[in-house]
Amino acid sequence: MKSERVENPFLNTIRQAVAWQQYRFILTAYWQRPSLATTFIISWIFAMISLPILNWIWGEGLLPLGLTLGVVLQATAVFLILREQWGWQKTLVTAVLIAALTLFIEWLGSTTGFPFGSYTYTNLMQPQIAHVPILIPFAWFMMLPCAWAVASQIQGQLPQRWATHRGLYFLLAGLAFTAWDLFLDPQMVAWGLWQWQTPGGYFGIPWSNYLGWLGTAVLLTALFRPKNLPIKPLLIIYTITWFLETVGLLFFWNLAGPALAGSLAMGLFVWLGWRAEISKK
Numbered sequence: 001m002k003s004e005r006v007e008n009p010f011l012n013t014i015r016q017a018v019a020w021q022q023y024r025f026i027l028t029a030y031w032q033r034p035s036l037a038t039t040f041i042i043s044w045i046f047a048m049i050s051l052p053i054l055n056w057i058w059g060e061g062l063l064p065l066g067l068t069l070g071v072v073l074q075a076t077a078v079f080l081i082l083r084e085q086w087g088w089q090k091t092l093v094t095a096v097l098i099a100a101l102t103l104f105i106e107w108l109g110s111t112t113g114f115p116f117g118s119y120t121y122t123n124l125m126q127p128q129i130a131h132v133p134i135l136i137p138f139a140w141f142m143m144l145p146c147a148w149a150v151a152s153q154i155q156g157q158l159p160q161r162w163a164t165h166r167g168l169y170f171l172l173a174g175l176a177f178t179a180w181d182l183f184l185d186p187q188m189v190a191w192g193l194w195q196w197q198t199p200g201g202y203f204g205i206p207w208s209n210y211l212g213w214l215g216t217a218v219l220l221t222a223l224f225r226p227k228n229l230p231i232k233p234l235l236i237i238y239t240i241t242w243f244l245e246t247v248g249l250l251f252f253w254n255l256a257g258p259a260l261a262g263s264l265a266m267g268l269f270v271w272l273g274w275r276a277e278i279s280k281k
Contacts, residue, residue: 037080044073052252075142085230099137116212118197147177149234157276174218176269183245183262242266
């Protein structure tokens, strides 16, 4: 004879409390397994925290150098995380292809205005290839797999009809990636790293830029169709990026508008991602 589960408000409250405790300790659990990737993540966090300090002590001249260090450390951490799951060959091929494709897209965009709108890179970020800083493909690589992981995590909790829908996955990944640029573009323009020929409606950034980001991220996701992703560590990096951008823009870079908009947009994906992680427990 099967026993029926009796719904008890008190027990439900206890279950919810336990779930939130799991959410609280998910990040800590990851750090209990020290690895080379973890070392690079910690180094990246310290590099980003040091940016406003460097700016305060030595001025804006060191910002490109500090930014370069942060991007390289984060991209390396993502590479090592993927390598642990995929192996060297698949990870290296993915990284090289993302770098080559995004370098071409950025060259096309800064030369023709398609697909982002008319913009140009300044000479502050060096070295450059065809007037595109080589740091830019690193930035695409450091966040695109994180967006893939977030999209996979969210889609996995949907009803069966949508849980395997390829088009929806491509769109979710594109949106999760584009949400990051709600922070990034106003910040980089404020730092003088690139400039728009015709400033637009989102804190000086044209809306066409975000359509271009979305379309490019969707296209790249459709081309790579990533599988067997290391979800949790990539979700952690996505979450840390959201936190650092929110705090940095709001309290140190005087960009309250992009900080709030980006925090809401990217924060939605952070919340959905971790809610899906908790529901697996």
